[in-house]
Amino acid sequence: MLEMRCTVAVCWRILCSKSFSSSPVTPNRLAKPPLVCLDRPDIWCPAPFQAEVSSHLRHAYNEHTAAEIDGRSIANDIKATIATEVCNMKNSIKKVPGLGVILVGKRKDSLSFVRIKKKACEQVGITSVVIELPEDCTEDEVLDVVSVLNHKESIHGVLVQLPLPNHLCEEKIINAVNVEKDVDGFHPVNMGNLAMTGREPLFIPCASRGCIEVLNRCNVEILGKKVVVIGRSMIGGLPTSLLLQRHHATVSVVHAFTKNPENITCEADILVSDVGVPNLVRGDWLKPGVVVIDMGSTLVKGENNSESFHVTGDVCYEEAIRKASVISPVPGGVGPVTISMLLLNTVEAAKRAYKWTQ
Amino acid sequence: MLEMRCTVAVCWRILCSKSFSSSPVTPNRLAKPPLVCLDRPDIWCPAPFQAEVSSHLRHAYNEHTAAEIDGRSIANDIKATIATEVCNMKNSIKKVPGLGVILVGKRKDSLSFVRIKKKACEQVGITSVVIELPEDCTEDEVLDVVSVLNHKESIHGVLVQLPLPNHLCEEKIINAVNVEKDVDGFHPVNMGNLAMTGREPLFIPCASRGCIEVLNRCNVEILGKKVVVIGRSMIGGLPTSLLLQRHHATVSVVHAFTKNPENITCEADILVSDVGVPNLVRGDWLKPGVVVIDMGSTLVKGENNSESFHVTGDVCYEEAIRKASVISPVPGGVGPVTISMLLLNTVEAAKRAYKWTQ
Structure with missing residues (x-):
């Protein structure tokens, strides 16, 4: 009995081919490699x-x-490739990706981050819209803006700059973002699919x-x-x-x-x-x-x-x-690479929305 | 400069009160303690x-x-408490929790698990319905059954017995289960909310x-x-x-x-x-x-x-x-405790559906 169980365990530990690699993203490839392509049987x-x-x-x-x-050099490489892709999209279907940013209040760090994101969008040809709301706005006002951006055809990514003032429910507001425009990847559906082997989140x-x-x-x-x-x-x-x-x-x-x-x-x-x-x-x-x-x-x-x-x-x-x-x-x-990933998520969202591939 | 940074780090490491405990579930309390009650500031x-x-x-x-x-003794304790709760619900609002199980094919282990679940439901007074589909059924047929159970008022938990035959997309079928009836907790929304601090999954x-x-x-x-x-x-x-x-x-x-x-x-x-x-x-x-x-x-x-x-x-x-x-x-x-947790998830789903508290 014990011997049989040992045999099963040993089988499970059979060594795999050395050709496995964890790096399906090659430096000059911007298309997000599907996570499921990483899924492998759990053998040693x-x-x-x-x-x-x-x-x-x-x-x-x-x-x-x-x-x-x-x-910065990595981010510049990525941004250069994104700029070319955005240009090709514009030439091909007369559309460009659009990012909608919701900023509540006047936190110094948030203002700075939003400025950086807006500038990065400009550099690659992505349209960006920043909706600024006062510190004391209501939850419904934020949700209304989220809803408008969710439904706007020219906006492919919706981002709520965090942290929000304490009186606003971050969970409720993030959950209201359309999963297909959740370029921050914080919606629980995207987070759940990131966690689960075999699943593909729309955004990471x-x-x-x-x-x-x-x-x-x-x-x-x-x-x-x-x-x-x-x-x-x-x-x-x-x-x-x-x-x-x-x-x-x-x-x-x-x-x-x-x-x-x-x-x-x-x-x-x-x-x-x-x-x-x-x-x-x-x-x-x-x-x-x-x-x-x-x-x-x-x-x-x-x-x-x-x-x-x-x-x-x-x-x-x-x-x-x-x-x-x-x-x-x-x-x-x-840091700079994170910003370029936001641009990439936005471009991918637009490509999905327009069913456009280069 | 370095000195200042050291001070901040030391502050972060301030020791907390010893009164912290990770066990908010007391042995005789069946109500699921909200995970957010576990959330704490990250101080050492x-x-x-x-x-x-x-x-x-x-x-x-x-x-x-x-x-x-x-x-088995833990499971029996839990089941005894659940049976009392189901009885109280019946006496109070003339309703009992209901579990719908979808079984595709005739796998020996799946048949055995479904039998155990059905028997456990009977022991505590939960109504259970097992829908058996042939091994070669289509995805649409499974989705149709999921939809029927999703809409059935007397069913509060919907469970698809896994694994499914290879020709069926497990992801598509699990995602079709109403999040509020997902007693297995495998829907990405529940999994995402389980992962994220501050979030409360409906089911674990x-x-x-x-x-x-x-x-x-x-x-x-x-x-x-x-x-x-x-x-x-x-x-x-x-x-x-x-x-x-x-x-x-x-x-x-x-x-x-x-x-x-x-x-x-x-x-x-x-x-x-x-x-x-x-x-x-x-x-x-x-x-x-x-x-x-x-x-x-x-x-x-x-x-x-x-x-x-x-x-x-x-x-x-x-x-x-x-x-x-x-x-x-x-x-x-x-194993036996897992089965009793399924019963508990089903009871909690019914309590939410009927807005009933003991």
């Missing part, structure tokens, strides 16, 4: 870990300093898609790697952990209730952090040679108590570059 | 690990043998809910524990990992692409396995004192090549009882 498959030098890495790896991911949250894009373009293998994601927010950590799992990484999610998180993070081949706490990840949290993707983004006051602010990530960069093999900096790492 | 919080002896454990822990979880998949129920009733603390889930299926591993994360465990998901899984599993305070591979988890995969929840279920031929079959789990029980502090056996562990 070891894969070698290798972080090759890519043109998007600022300097080659040596034993003292990590190679820095050049997120931009930061998570940006993280995978960065790893793929820097030739970092994901399949079979130990990945630790710090943070579990709807915007960053949660969808990123789900997406990395769909890419067959072994994912552990660390949060503030994790005891001795450094004992878990220091086992990671790839470390992703997205909690918005500057300096949280120290050098001794890292395994030598780890790939570090810093998705944190916090406004920090400048030196000498000046009035200037700058953006900083979760990782103590000065310490991390001495342990990591590859690192994405803040700013200039995943 | 160490919690002591203690597996107290419960009345549902067959024998107390000693250094050589694990205490065995008595799933029965096996996952059963796993938490077992841990709670055996006084196993979840918050802050290292949990390893082996498997990532829609039915078991995936929702269980999401739910355990909502309960603030630090969750790692191991699958067949994980290299040296035993190096990860042997760190777990709680190990959950749901892959359907007998004998996969050996004694050397376990940390001494671990709590083992075996959710695997495979029909295995009896000894001496006899024609009899019996159900077996993923864990090599003989080895595991010498390492674990608590173990759920197969059969008689999470």
Whole structure:
């Protein structure tokens, strides 16, 4: 009896062909590869870990300093391809993709993010509309705007800039966005389909898609790697952990209730952090040679108590570059790629709406 | 500058009050505690690990043998409470909960599961209807039955017995189930809301809910524990990992692409396995004192090549009882509790439909 059970277990562990790869996204291909193309039978498959030098890495790896991911260069490549695609769409069917952004209130960071998104749309030829509502608007007023954008034929992506003021129900408003225009990927249908093997979400949250894009373009293998994601927010950590799992990484999610998180993070081949706490990840949290993707983004006051602010990530960069093999900096790492993923999601939504393929 | 960032990080790590507990479900309370009641700000919080002896454990822990979880006794307790609730509902509003099951084909295991579910419904006073369709039925025929059950007022839970024959699209059929009757919890809206902090799924998949129920009733603390889930299926591993994360465990998901899984599993305070591979988890995969929840279920031929079959789990029980502090056996562990969770989901659906509270 026991012997028979052993045989079944051994069969399950049969090694697979080495031709498996976790990187179906080739650098110059913008069409989103369907996640189901990643689905594989769960049979054991070891894969070698290798972080090759890519043109998007600022300097080659040596034993003292990590190679820095050049997120702006990746974003520029993507935006150039999107611009060509938008141009082709315009020439072909006389239509361009449209993005509708709803901004409630006057938060400094939200205003800045919306400005960046609007500018990025302009750069590639996507039409963008920003609807600004006062801080004290009602939920019904926001829902009315969502409804108008949902029904507007020239708008293919609808985005509600988060966070919303406390008196508004974020869940109700996000759930009101048409699933087919949910370019942020925060609708539960898209999130559920992202989680489930065999399912294809219409949209993947931009930061998570940006993280995978960065790893793929820097030739970092994901399949079979130990990945630790710090943070579990709807915007960053949660969808990123789900997406990395769909890419067959072994994912552990660390949060503030994790005891001795450094004992878990220091086992990671790839470390992703997205909690918005500057300096949280120290050098001794890292395994030598780890790939570090810093998705944190916090406004920090400048030196000498000046009035200037700058953006900083979760990782103590000065310490991390001495342990990591590859690192994405803040700013200039995943951030610009995240914006380009929003453009890509919008273009894909428009292509689906018009049933247009290049 | 660096100093300031350090201060912020230290603030984030401030220890919380010890009064936090991850077990809002008390053994005799059947109403599903809202997941959002578990939501907490992500500030660091160490919690002591203690597996107290419960009345549902067959024998107390000693250094050589694990205490065995008595799933049948837990399920009987739950069913007794459900039966009382159904009786009260009948007396109060002259209605009883109804479950509609769709069975396609004549798979031995599916027939057996449907029979068990039907019998469990009878035991507690829930009306059940089983619609049997031939193996070669069309997708439209299945969708028609789903639609009829969706609209039937006396049916509050609709369940499609899986797996379906290959020619039928499981995704299309499951997505057609009314979200408010999705007692299996497999609809992407429910799965997405299970994944996202702050969201409340209408239903949690029965096996996952059963796993938490077992841990709670055996006084196993979840918050802050290292949990390893082996498997990532829609039915078991995936929702269980999401739910355990909502309960603030630090969750790692191991699958067949994980290299040296035993190096990860042997760190777990709680190990959950749901892959359907007998004998996969050996004694050397376990940390001494671990709590083992075996959710695997495979029909295995009896000894001496006899024609009899019996159900077996993923864990090599003989080895595991010498390492674990608590173990759920197969059969008689999470299985019966899973069935009682289906009854509970159906009762909750009926209560919502009739806006009835006890």
